[in-house]
Amino acid sequence: MNPFLKNDINIFKNLSESEFIELKSVFSYRKYLKKEFIIKEDAAVENIYFISSGLVKLSYFDNDTNEFILSFAFENWWETDFSAFYNQTKAALTLQCLEDTEVYGLNFDDYFLILDKYRLSNYFLDKSIRGHIASQKRILSLLTLKPKERYEQFLQLYPSINQRIPKSVLALYLGVSRETLSRLYRKSKK
Amino acid sequence: MNPFLKNDINIFKNLSESEFIELKSVFSYRKYLKKEFIIKEDAAVENIYFISSGLVKLSYFDNDTNEFILSFAFENWWETDFSAFYNQTKAALTLQCLEDTEVYGLNFDDYFLILDKYRLSNYFLDKSIRGHIASQKRILSLLTLKPKERYEQFLQLYPSINQRIPKSVLALYLGVSRETLSRLYRKSKK
DNA sequence: ATTAGGGTGTGACCGAAATCACTTTTATTT
């Protein structure tokens, strides 16, 4: 198993080497290529995914035409369509790779199994609360900031992924048109 | 202790009567009047609050002038400035009563204490994930819907609190001006 | 019954961003 996942979990719970080998067996490793879908709309959402390398986008399509991006996820993030996974319903969101990406999947039953067996509830609770806090920041950003300010906030918050995604994709995340973003970009440079 | 909290927790973990009496002692009950602040900007955030009755708004003020509402919270919801509580920093948000409100406060140390002592991690994990899912829905609503559609979605989602708040306050939540909301309102009636 | 204040409705005007249309630049593929 990728060392990242081990290090990440160990922040909260020091498992012995043997416990870790045991735990590792419940995860399913898979590699996806750029543009491949990890979760497709209307498909069942079997897993929650730990991204060990690469970059993905979680998005929603209205009327299967216009795309909107809920979040990017990269190294050491857990991601899935939480609503669909947690309620075991069909995916309303899609999860697609912006780069070649390696993931460790954890299915519904195993998720609840390991919560108790390895006392990982507090680990996931921490992840979830931080995710919740990040979502609230995003809501405030959408409510309070103008496109230009949102763009600048994004640059500050995620300087690394800004380099890794096309501007047209970033526009889908910021909630502005491609053209408007392009014009802002010029202005904030000088 | 208010029966609501007990019923809510019991969904996840059946505590004995004596355990419950023990647990109850860590909560601090308090009653607030309409317009009172439970959390004030820049103050320390001691507690996470379980709302047992009433209605509150969680909001952000930019430059201490313009208000934006992150969420409403009412009976059976847990609410606080999570970022400030969890990181033990000063409040960036305010929590203010829209009605007379009764809360049960739980402080930082006790929170982590009872997570383990009463095995409540899974209970709070569930709450947190559902909160996270709700936040994501809100983000999508802001990204994909026009003001009129957001208003209609709100009516559908929270028909009860729509009756309990002024339209001008709802506008702060929907991210539109008071005037625009007023005009939409007329249009969607006919 | 008069006043004051919170909440709401509505017209006029303005501006930021969407949309449309097209060009230019940069990557990928063969």
Next chain:
DNA sequence: AAATAAAAGTGATTTCGGTCACACCCTAAT
């Protein structure tokens, strides 16, 4: 290297929602 596709820049036009200004409630207090 040529061809094709993807991404980005830019002008012209339109539109939705914000802002300003003021009128009209309705309830509670004097």
